Amino acid sequence: MRLKYSIVAFAICLSSIAFSQTPLITDIGARKTTSLNGKWQYIIDPYGTGFYDYRYQERKENDREAYWTTDVPVDKTDRKEHRFNDKYTLQVPGDWNSQAEKFLYYEGIVWYKKSFDFTKSNSANKVYLYFGAVNYEADVYLNGKKLGKHKGGFTPFNFEVPDSVLKSTGNYLVVKVDNTRHKDEVPTVNTDWWNYGGITRDVQLVEVPTSFIRDYSLHIKKSAALQSLKNIPVEGWVQFNDWQNAKEVVVEIPELKIKKAFPVTGDKVAVQFNLPAVQLWSPQTPKLYNVVINTSTDRISDKIGFRTIEVQGKQVLLNGKPLFMRGICIHEEIAQQGRRAYSRQDALQLLGQAKELGCNMVRLAHYPHNENMTRTADSLGILVWSEIPVYWTVDFSSNEVFEKARTQLTEMITRDHNRASIIIWSVGNETPVNPVRTNFMHNLISAARGLDSTRLVSAALEVNYQPGVNRIDDPLGEFVDLVAFNEYLGWYSGLPDKCRTANWEVVYNKPFFISETGAETLGGFHGDSLTRWSEEYQEWYYREQVAMLKRMPDNFAGVSPWILVDFRSPRRNNQTFQEGWNNKGLIDQKGRKKKAFKVLQEYYNEKAAGK
Structure with missing residues (x-):
């Protein structure tokens, strides 16, 4: 023994x-x-x-x-x-x-x-x-x-x-x-x-140096009153390596004439102070302030934005005001070259295309994208949904798999918790409903909140399609802040005109969000609107979807259709229309806009104009 x-x-x-x-x-x-x-x-x-x-x-x-x-x-x-x-x-x-x-x-x-x-x-x-x-x-x-x-x-x-x-x-x-x-x-x-x-x-x-600043967090205090934009309370922390050699830490925001010193009494020091005046970060005004943190041995600087995000009743509030998310899903891929995106230039291409579409938000699917994406989103004023790849059918019964998922969640949040653009942490996509899975996902949600209580937590759920009504009743909806779901009426279920009689029922008294919807078409292939795989079919699909979206209840908080650009997928084996590509993009493999791009763009422009 x-x-x-x-x-x-x-x-x-x-x-x-x-x-x-x-x-x-x-x-x-x-x-x-x-x-x-x-x-x-x-x-x-x-x-x-x-x-x-x-x-x-x-x-x-x-x-x-x-x-x-x-x-x-x-x-x-x-x-x-x-x-x-x-x-x-x-x-x-x-x-x-x-x-x-x-x-x-x-x-x-x-x-x-x-x-x-x-x-x-x-x-x-x-x-x-x-x-x-x-x-x-x-x-x-x-x-x-x-x-x-x-x-x-x-x-x-x-x-x-x-x-x-x-x-x-x-x-x-x-x-x-x-x-x-x-x-x-x-x-x-x-x-x-x-x-x-x-x-x-x-x-x-x-x-x-031996004694260095490992990480920090700085954000507007939750529930802070924002009416006057003066004396806004800010809180956070600074984390050290070898803290015994650091006597005090100084936090500066030069533009706001802020310089505050805090004694170092452990490896993580709480900081809090008031901002005498501040311009809030938003898609309309993506203001970033230079923040400098230094000790006697180390100094770092960063550009961050100050904003709040919360759910109040049936609305998502950004800086205390109702938010409608005009979104699009994005894979970390440059289609024209069939490769992973990684550079700032790649980020500018993808997020620039999203802005041209009229988006104020992107869902980065189905894994954390590179840091150039989130920092560029900060600078361009684009809201971000960031997700870990708990996708479809991971082994929800395994403690080892849960720890791997929690590690990725921790690493995602640790890297990006100071990015003002990120408003939603997502713990997964289209996971099957059963008690073991719900417990797994609930524990991830709790872990996300423990790591960062300043953002919303969600997951992309599926729809329980019933005769006469489409129900969103996944038990995980009880635990998320924003009830999000993927629906493909007119592509995987019937034809696009099925949207005309669709009734939606969300059993939770929370704002809801359509995290995916879309139809596949090969760019440059044309036919009438009934011809699958044609640009005209996708165009019809989006017209019917937009008409349905305009009839949604008042707790409808936005949509992020699937997807901005075509991407590689070995599951897609129609050798005429796919050849190893998922072609649900509004932009095709060669960077050309499909006809449906304009349909969604017009809807988003109307929403941005308040119509």
Whole structure:
């Protein structure tokens, strides 16, 4: 019995080492960083040969055949069965599927290697290795030493780099990236989007002092009166690493002539003060203020907006005023190039298209998008629904799967909790109704509120279609702030004229939101309005939907149709009209607007004008 316990304890110890991470550092742009973006060498490894030996056991750290060890032979007699070279490179950030034809449908293991030199500006400083995201599983090695492991394809993570590992010259960083789908992961094996693999977001070395500001939060106090826009109470916190060396923290907003000092008595210091005057952030006036936080050893700055979001009765209130969300769903994809979006230029393209459509809101589906999207939304004045990929049929009975979902939720909220644009955290999409699932999702909602009580929490539910009435009675509706649901009347159910007799019944006395609706068409294919897959059919669909939306009850808070742009999906196998694409976009694969774009644009322009 004692031996059995020792083996279990040893396994747990190994597991904790493999997955160990330092707490996430935020506001990377405000730090001293060194980019590791650019060309990385790679090896495709579908059998996992560089990770497992011939008995399929994980190789030991010093195993000469492990792909994280040096690939340089000692001499000409040395047998090396792996070798990185510049003939095979991938661009980081970027997915591998769009960078070479052989990767188009590849799912599996790819090893990445980056060589670099690095010298700290101050020998006493700490260095962290920060990844914006890697899809899906990343094992990270520096100079042959394992720094750790991360699971989750759309959220950031970082590791502290020990001084004993980092060298001034000749560092080699190796990352095993595995995007293989598994039933017990989040998302699970079954999705309606392409599983792009790779190091899809920025990689940076972050240099900070030993005592540094790890994170902060600043927002208008809930229930604050906003009538005069003067003496507005603000509250939040500043979180430290090695707080004992910081005696006080100073929070400044230079434009508002705010400078407040707070004693540091622990690793998380509460801050609160009043703003003498403030311009609230909104889609009409996306005002951002420069906030500076400093101690005797560290200083960061950020641009944030001040606004409130809440539900009152049957309305969503932004800054105390009723809000109607003119939304659209977006995948993190640049269709013209069939690749993952990642840059600010990509964000400007996608959000610019949404603004042209007349949107004041976007639903970022079905996972957290890159930080350029949320920061650009801040600057453009676009409201954001941000979601984790608890999608369709994850294993709701598994505690391990729940912890993976909660980790992704935590990482999403930690990175973006100071973004004024984000007003809704979503814990999932179209999950099946049963008690086990409802408990799983309710616990995620509670976790979201525990991490951030200043925003709404929701999930995209499904409709209970009944003869004569469409009911939204999912028991999860009891726990969300905004009752959201996906409906496709006229595409998956009947023809678009079915909208004319549709009756909607939401059993919860809350505002409701249509989180998806749409019809699929191949851009450039034309027929009459009854011809499926034609632009005319999609146009008819949207005309009937808009007419129905105009008859909705007064607690109707908005809509985000599916979807802005066509996107890749291996579920879509009509070789005439799909060929591996979900073509429900209002913009097609080549960037051309379909006829339905104008229908929704006209409706949104009317709503914006108050008609």
